[in-house]
Amino acid sequence: MARVDYYRILGVSREASDEDIKKAYRKLVFDHHPDRNPDKADAEERIREINVAYEVVGDSEKRRTYDRLSWGNEPRAAEVDLGLILGDIEQKLFEEGRKELFAILIKDVARVKAELAIVRERTVAKQGYDSFLEPVVHSRASEMMDEVVTDDMKQRSQRLIDVATDMLVSQGVAKRSDEGGIRSLRSRLEESFRKGRIHGYASALELFYERR
Numbered sequence: 668m669a670r671v672d673y674y675r676i677l678g679v680s681r682e683a684s685d686e687d688i689k690k691a692y693r694k695l696v697f698d699h700h701p702d703r704n705p706d707k708a709d710a711e712e713r714i715r716e717i718n719v720a721y722e723v724v725g726d727s728e729k730r731r732t733y734d735r736l737s738w739g740n741e742p743r744a745a746e747v748d749l750g751l752i753l754g755d756i757e758q759k760l761f762e763e764g765r766k767e768l769f770a771i772l773i774k775d776v777a778r779v780k781a782e783l784a785i786v787r788e789r790t791v792a793k794q795g796y797d798s799f800l801e802p803v804v805h806s807r808a809s810e811m812m813d814e815v816v817t818d819d820m821k822q823r824s825q826r827l828i829d830v831a832t833d834m835l836v837s838q839g840v841a842k843r844s845d846e847g848g849i850r851s852l853r854s855r856l857e858e859s860f861r862k863g864r865i866h867g868y869a870s871a872l873e874l875f876y877e878r879r
Contacts, residue, residue, distance in 0.1 A: 673720035673733065681734070685727065692721040719837055723830060732830040735763075749840050753852075756831050757859040763827060764863025765870065771815060772871035779875050782807065786872065787879070797879045801869065808868035816864075828856050 674681050677691045695717045697703070701710040724730045736759050772779050786807050790800045832853050835841065841848040 673724045676716055676720040677724065685725075688721070688725055692717065692725060719833065723833060728826055729830050732827055733834070736827075736831060736834070749838065752838055753835060753840050753855075756835060757856065760827060760831060760856055760859040761863035761866070764824070764860040765867040766863075767820065767823075768815065768864040768867030769870050770867075772868060773874070776875070779871055782811065782868075783872055783875060799873060799876050799878075804869045804872060805865050808865040811868075812861075812864060824857075824860055828853060828860065831856050 674683070677688060677695065679688055679691045683691070696714065699710060699713045699717065701707075701714060704710040707713075722729070723733050736756065772782075786800075786804050787797055789807070790803045791797055793803060794800065832849065835852060835856075836843055836849060841852045843849075
């Protein structure tokens with residue numbers, strides 16, 4: 668299964684302006700509407716495909732997310748394992764989450780040192796000596812996430828998840844009619860992003876960690 672390219676579906680380049688995309692969409696809807704093509708069995712499916720493509724690249728925020736996730740016209744093999752497609756998107760979301768939290772903490776050295784003190788105290792209590800114990804670090808990261816993640820960050824992550832979910836459903840990773848499957852897919856993507864944030868926290872702390 669080839670990777671879906673929303674720009675190709677709309678017949679525009681990735682450099683097309685928002686206005687050009689809108690014009691292309693309107694023309695395609697006019698040309699392919701089922702009412703104008705009663706003899707074409709695939710007319711409704713074609714319109715759905717066009718609408719899905721425009722829902723993403725016709726929205727400036729979703730378009731930027733789509734481009735950042737690199738789910739456009741990258742060359743791929745004609746046949747692709749859906750598991751590999753899902754894994755690819757999960758890894759991208761993980762990296763987005765990791766970079767986001769790392770960038771925030773690395774600007775606040777005092778906060779990082781305070782977090783290190785908490786982690787060090789818990790590590791010594793757990794094993795009797797100091798070390799950079801990942802289970803303790805990750806546990807603390809999960810605890811303090813609500814203190815660091817702002818409403819804007821939550822909205823941004825949800826936009827990423829929305830677009831990623833739409834793309835994966837379009838690829839057939841889950842069926843649009845399968846609400847349970849889509850919820851499960853979305854939860855999996857959210858978990859990838861959350862794990863990325865945890866690793867971003869750990870990476871920031873590790874830069875300042877010195878064993879005592």
